[in-house]
Amino acid sequence: xxxxxxxxxxxxxxxxxxxxxxxxxxxxxxxxxxxxxxxxxxxxxxxxxxxxxxxxxxxxxxxxxxxxxxxxxxxxxxxxxxxxxxxxxxxxxxxxxxxxxxxxxxxxxxxxxxxxxxxxxxxxxxxxxxxxxxxxxxxxxxxxxxxxxxxxxxxxxxxxxxxxxxxxxxxxxxxxxxxxxxxxxxxxxxxxxxxxxxxxxxxxxxxxxxxxxxxxxxxxxxxxxxxxxxxxxxxxxxxxxxxxxxxxxxxxxxxxxxxxxxxxxx
Amino acid sequence: xxxxxxxxxxxxxxxxxxxxxxxxxxxxxxxxxxxxxxxxxxxxxxxxxxxxxxxxxxxxxxxxxxxxxxxxxxxxxxxxxxxxxxxxxxxxxxxxxxxxxxxxxxxxxxxxxxxxxxxxxxxxxxxxxxxxxxxxxxxxxxxxxxxxxxxxxxxxxxxxxxxxxxxxxxxxxxxxxxxxxxxxxxxxxxxxxxxxxxxxxxxxxxxxxxxxxxxxxxxxxxxxxxxxxxxxxxxxxxxxxxxxxxxxxxxxxxxxxxxxxxxxxxxxxxxxxxxxxxxxxxxxxxxx
Numbered sequence: 001x002x003x004x005x006x007x008x009x010x011x012x013x014x015x016x017x018x019x020x021x022x023x024x025x026x027x028x029x030x031x032x033x034x035x036x037x038x039x040x041x042x043x044x045x046x047x048x049x050x051x052x053x054x055x056x057x058x059x060x061x062x063x064x065x066x067x068x069x070x071x072x073x074x075x076x077x078x079x080x081x082x083x084x085x086x087x088x089x090x091x092x093x094x095x096x097x098x099x100x101x102x103x104x105x106x107x108x109x110x111x112x113x114x115x116x117x118x119x120x121x122x123x124x125x126x127x128x129x130x131x132x133x134x135x136x137x138x139x140x141x142x143x144x145x146x147x148x149x150x151x152x153x154x155x156x157x158x159x160x161x162x163x164x165x166x167x168x169x170x171x172x173x174x175x176x177x178x179x180x181x182x183x184x185x186x187x188x189x190x191x192x193x194x195x196x197x198x199x200x201x202x203x204x205x206x207x208x209x210x211x212x213x214x215x216x217x218x219x220x221x222x223x224x225x226x227x228x229x230x231x232x233x234x235x236x237x238x239x240x241x242x243x244x245x246x247x248x249x250x251x252x253x254x255x256x257x258x259x260x261x262x263x264x265x266x
Numbered sequence: 267x268x269x270x271x272x273x274x275x276x277x278x279x280x281x282x283x284x285x286x287x288x289x290x291x292x293x294x295x296x297x298x299x300x301x302x303x304x305x306x307x308x309x310x311x312x313x314x315x316x317x318x319x320x321x322x323x324x325x326x327x328x329x330x331x332x333x334x335x336x337x338x339x340x341x342x343x344x345x346x347x348x349x350x351x352x353x354x355x356x357x358x359x360x361x362x363x364x365x366x367x368x369x370x371x372x373x374x375x376x377x378x379x380x381x382x383x384x385x386x387x388x389x390x391x392x393x394x395x396x397x398x399x400x401x402x403x404x405x406x407x408x409x410x411x412x413x414x415x416x417x418x419x420x421x422x423x424x425x426x427x428x429x430x431x432x433x434x435x436x437x438x439x440x441x442x443x444x445x446x447x448x449x450x451x452x453x454x455x456x457x458x459x460x461x462x463x464x465x466x467x468x469x470x471x472x473x474x475x476x477x478x479x480x481x482x483x484x485x486x487x488x489x490x491x492x493x494x495x496x497x498x499x500x501x502x503x504x505x506x507x508x509x510x511x512x513x514x515x516x517x518x519x520x521x522x523x524x525x526x527x528x529x530x531x532x533x534x535x536x537x538x539x540x541x542x543x544x545x546x547x548x549x550x551x552x553x554x
Contacts, residue, residue: 008359015356016374022389022429023381025399029392037392079284086280098281101288108292109490109534111507112299112527115514119302119524120295139291142284200382203492203507207514217382217493224384224497228391236385243381251373 023240030237032230048234058235061219064130065199068215072137073145073194077187079138080145084186085179088153103143113140114207121208128210136208140201141194148193152186189254196246296531303525313520321525331509331526338506338530341420342489345427349484352428353435354477358469360436361443379433387497390426391417394498418500426494431487435480442476475549478541486538490530506530 004012032038033045052058080102086092087099105113117136121127156179164178180187202217209218216239223232303321306314325331360368360375378386393399394416401413416422446469454468492507499505504512506526513523 004359004362008355008362011355012359012371015352016371018429019374019378019432021399022386022393022426023378024389025392026385026389037395079287082280083284086277090277092277095277098285101292102284104292107486107535107538108296109486109507109527109530111490111492111510112296112531115510115524115527116295116299117291118514119298119520120291123298135291138287196380200380202382202384203490206492206511217384220382220384220388221493221496224388224391228388232388233392236382236388239385240381244377247373247377247380251369255369 026233027237027240029230030234032233034230037228037230037233048230049238051231052234052238055231057214058216058219061214061216064213065216068130068133068137069195069198072134072198073141073191075134075138076142076145076194077149077191080142080149080190081183081187084146084149084153084183088150088156089158102146105140106143110140110201110203111207114204117204118207127208128213130213132208133205133213133215136204137198137201140204141198144193144197145190148190149183149186152183156182185254192250299524300528302521303528305521305524307519307521321522324522325525325529334504334509335506335529335533337420337504338489341424341427341495341505342485344420344424345431345488346481346485348424348428349432349435350477350481353432353480354439354473356432357436357439357443361440375433375436378429383430383493384497386430387426387494390422390429390494391497394422394425417498418503420499420503422498423495423503423505426498427488427491430491430494431484434483434487435477438480438483439473439476442473446472475545478545478549482538482541482545486534489534 028039029037030048031040031044031046033040033042033047083098083102087095113136117132118127121129121132121136126132160182161174161178164174169177199215200217201215202221205215206218206221209215214222220232220235302313304317304319306316306318306320308314356375360371363371391398395401396413396415396417398416400416401410404410405413416425450468450472451464454464459467490507491505492511495503495505496508496511499508501512507530510523510526510530513519513526517523
């Protein structure tokens with residue numbers, strides 16, 4: 001394979017600048033010592049990061065978002081593991097339709113899902129509750145969980161399970177001691193991808209969140225709708241820094257290409 | 267376990283829980299939304315469960331809605347085209363890099379996918395404002411005399427959405443580039459083909475399925491994007507999803523909002539399923 005020429009590298013350089021510029025500008029502006037949006041020309045200041053502490057709603061929303069992500073991705077994995085095993089191993093009527101149904105939250109615009117959940121939750125009387133948020137997030141993250149568990153389940157050599165059965169292991173033991181360890185990488189990466197997507201979800205959540213139960217991205221979105229100031233830049237900078245740390249950890253643990261290539265949305 | 271698990275009933279026992287959840291939490295709410303779009307609504311009487319076509323008639327006849335849907339799909343098409351023009355060469359360049367550089371730059375390209383879209387759009391709002399870095403840079407370079415209007419314009423929304431969605435295009439194209447046999451390129455080279463010819467006759471035909479599937483993803487996500495158009499476009503430059511949001515949470519005309527949402531869903535499903543069919547028929551051999 002031939003190397004990239006100078007023109008290709010210039011194109012690539014510009015593209016990298018394009019990808020990073022909006023993230024960098026947020027982090028730089030967050031350090032401004034001024035009371036308005038500006039570059040920190042008089043030297044960096046932590047003033048706006050300290051200011052976050054005076055806005056407990058951001059901290060509360062962050063905590064709620066973490067809980068929501070953990071709960072909804074755990075439930076999603078709990079539903080996805082048996083479903084993935086069934087889809088990977090058995091040929092049964094409706095198999096394709098069921099798989100398509102489980103993947104459908106990727107196809108349905110999140111605005112539509114948000115509206116559908118708002119209507120549904122209002123009718124059954126759980127609108128604005130944390131339970132409602134968890135239920136709706138389970139739905140939107142199931143495809144991510146299912147896809148990665150499914151990929152892991154296809155690779156299993158079933159003779160290992162048959163050997164366990166022939167040695168007298170029961171169904172539960174085979175699952176716990178043989179099957180689960182074999183699909184564990186898919187389960188863990190599926191859970192992580194589900195949790196990240198739940199944490200970042202804003203479009204659907206903006207419809208069903210209430211002042212009492214609001215996630216961090218929704219809190220930030222509503223804040224930006226009113227005004228853009230260095231405070232929201234500081235909040236975003238914290239989020240970007242945390243994501244960067246998580247990203248490096250994920251890359252070390254799993255390899256990002258394995259986590260994402262062929263497993264993006266759609 | 268009291269239930270005997272057999273080869274025959276196992277798939278249904280295993281998919282059962284997820285299936286029940288989807289029936290209760292996807293099929294039923296979506297069905298209720300479609301139903302809601304046929305309900306009556308009044309400023310003072312609220313939602314009245316009486317069958318009426320008035321929301322649908324309003325959506326299809328009022329030029330206000332037509333304009334918003336046209337804008338939505340215009341933005342989605344522009345974003346998709348830009349994602350192809352920028353994403354395909356970038357994926358190709360990425361594929362030719364050494365593994366170490368490639369995984370480093372993959373972090374740069376995939377990384378933003380994990381950052382909340384709100385934070386990313388905030389970055390564009392800061393860059394594109396009238397006193398933002400882009401305008402200051404262009405003015406100091408002498409390219410323009412007065413600041414360009416990006417905020418509250420379609421151009422601004424398109425730029426922000428390209429940034430949000432281009433990783434999907436790059437991943438899709440890169441996946442198809444990885445299946446490419448580099449020996450074919452070498453064979454063409456040894457037979458005297460120029461670089462342009464190799465691109466056009468050898469590489470491009472093999473990665474077209476990847477480009478098309480990337481395009482479908484980018485188009486569908488661009489047409490249903492919410493946060494970026496809401497922040498960059500503001501309250502006046504509406505697209506279908508921000509229109510539905512306004513009807514639901516500001517005007518409180520839920521039946522009309524439900525009609526807008528249903529139309530968006532149906533249009534997108536028709537477009538994506540239709541183009542998927544076309545691609546699969548046209549490139550059946552590539553999908554094995």
